[in-house]
Amino acid sequence: MIIDNNPVMMGQDEIIRLATELAEAVDNNWLVDGEKAAGYTYAHLVAMFFATGSMEDGNKLYNYCYDAAIRCGKSNIDKRLRDGQKIKVAFLPISAAEWPAERIYKMLRDDDRFLPVVVPVPIIGRTKEERGKTYSQTYKYFEENGYNVEHVYDPDTEEITGWEDIGGVPDVVIHVTPWYLDMVKNYQIINLPFSVLNVYISYGLTVGNSQTGRFDELCMYNKEFMNLCWRVYTETKTDYEEFIRYEALGGKNVRNSGYIKMDYFYDEHSYTEKDIRNMWGIPENRDANGYKKVIIAPHFSVGDTNVLSFSTFDKNMYFYIYLAKKYKDSISFVFKPHPNLRNGLVKHGYMKSIDEYEAYLDEFRRLPNARVQEEGSYLELFDTSDAMIDDSISFVGEYLYTGKPMLFLERPEQRFNELGKKIIDAHYKVKGTDYYGIDTFLEDVVLAGNDTRKAIRQRVYEEELDYAGINGIKASDYIYNDIANALLG
Template sequence: MSSIRNTAKKFVPSVRLRKYLKSFADLCLIHSAPLRHSRSLKRIKGKAVIKVAFFVVNGAIWKLDDVFRMMMDDKRFDPVIIVCPYISYNGEMMKIWMNDAYNLFTGKQYPVLMALNTNTERWLDVKNEIRPDIIFFTTSYQLTREDYYIRNFPDHLTCYVPYAFMTPNTYDEQFNQFFHNAVWRAFYETPIHKEIAVKYARNRGRNVRVTGYPGCDPFLDKSHKPADIWKKSAAGVKRVIWAPHHLMKEGLKTSNFLNYSGIMLDIAKKYQGKLQFVLKPHPMLKPKLYQYPEWGKKKTDDYFREWEDLPNGQVEEGDYIDLFLTSDALILDCGSFITEYMFTGKPSVFMISNEDVMTGWNEYGEKALSVLYHSRKFEELNFFIESVVIGGKDTMREKRIEFIKEVLMPPGNRSASENIFNGIVGEIWPI
């Protein structure tokens, strides 16, 4: 891909003309995508085993455990995870992230490959060395090398499952990138998200299938027994999660972290013996704090260590399913956890850092946020802690339950993962 780009620069020196030609080429690829996908589907139908590659840039956004296990258990599929680089980081940090993801999947005993051979510094040629029939993408953003982006696989059956519930009203970014229009199947969360795609995507959402969100499947699994990862405490002590976002200075500045970092520590100290706290930061929060001059690595590490040293506090940066299930309440300012935590049946309060935040939701986000508690100032946050968490006066509970039943439950009385898996099986081997 880079050689093609360099050649284009040589023969088409005008930046404006190159952008026009790229836009025209993208349009052609989008319009021809159904035909190419149809040919690819026809080609693999005669195969005894279907090779499926799952591209992952960060283990924290992995939501496809059940889909992957279903494929591992089905002899017709040969799934493998490819850990791709997150190129926004420098070489060393990039390798740390890749190693963390690799270790996550080896711990689950999944077949997994690193895209980078650290001994030879050579990048994996997925198209020719793995030769996948189907590729799953876990993010629509161009966060990795071009070798592992959808443009490099126009003749493959490509699938997309969002890494979180899409709540912002950045419609082009969330529903109408080249990626969304070129992917073979986009497995979306709710009928509302499908309607948004029909309205805003260039291809009018023709590749969208509503399956429910696989990240919420564990909350609906009655047989799941969550591990208790909280520090030991006396009986009756309520458990509260604080999940700050990373957008502190960018975009709508949704994160309250810079204003509340000290306040939340004080709250945790104040309620020792009554409340237990977990700091669950967004994966991008700590790296950004490292880069801020007023924070830096030492201050950031000291701050996180102070949480760990509290008798009623700790930091959790990994998987959060069991953390959510064993908690009593959530304090948040990020869109992705709004829905996932709702499935626990527990109350949550959304911290509004500024009024611009309330203008940034799509149709789904507005509906979901309407059944949560809100706080715009410390007094409202304190009311949530005192009245809802400690006092148990959860007046929004029935509204949340109704929202789950009417909007969130996966279709077909099956899990979202089952819907995704069955959808692919039905395409390849229709009954």
């Protein structure tokens, strides 16, 4: 099958038809019959979510239907256990750069009751070139790092294979992005049968908001995707409280586990000089310890038409090249763009093509004190860095786990949700067009060490983000224990 590159929203007629079918099935108790239940997918539950959204007491009806669907998944798990079979678990990443679930994958892999597999999924609504590059980089990352990984997409022919070609539909799917309409249709949550239990582990902290102030409510805490999941593991107490406040399910499927990706920073790590040189651009004849190390991390949301407008990259992209040249003897830079930046620049006309973006990256790559990291884990990069310059949303919270200084680049359209408001003031801030302010951060904070906001960052971290300190357990342990205990008893 050739990939369909066009994202499709569910139409009104389809919503009515599918919601009616599900209501009939629930009323007649058909979902307790395995054969009859097999004809129902999460598209039916999405339709019911939309259909009940404007009803008086609609949440009660939706919850009733949701509970019936979840019972199908649990019944399937129970049957497999009675038959002595392993629980098949599939992870669906779209980008190695956004992969948060290494630790939980390994814990399930080491438990002989589970059979985990990673299925990298291509994204749609992109050019063939961008889709192919992201998919190839992502698949390569998992293959080279020893994961049990399935290859389902050919970037040259655009052929995509489905579940039936890789061993069948799993029992549990662990999603690491809520943006299911950006995924190829074969692997979207709405096409999974009710026999599957869906889990969501976030790839980033939710700190941004739209200018209307309702993004976090409509596109995160009460997004239809969240209301389909058996489990949603959230990163902070503030997030958990927002789910309870907004979600149609009232947060009953949400667990405040902490941010699994950040488990990395609760452990001690050591790096050889070879490790440092592999990550950072250090001239061969220079001492790696003689260079400060700064990450440049632009968001993708250039232009004025994004729901979340954070990126200032169109205003300062070439200033970064200038800085890398200016500090060639004292600072090593890694350019760490959001995976969607290349698409955003071309879509909004700031670059003519993907080739122009690649030429920009090559300018960085040619500098002796600079590197580019597009995909793969960035946790080691964070850990070995000295500072960050960014306008990327999730990193506002994530970088606080390092305890190191960040310069956040502002633009008038930026908005933050409740969590974001609590943590943004822990950072240094200048306008994205304030080249002098950016340079001063490097001179005064990074090189001279005048870090006046260190104590503020520590306080905010302890109050809002230190989930292991609050829960007494790492997020990966929390999630593994919760899944295993809930499914296996």
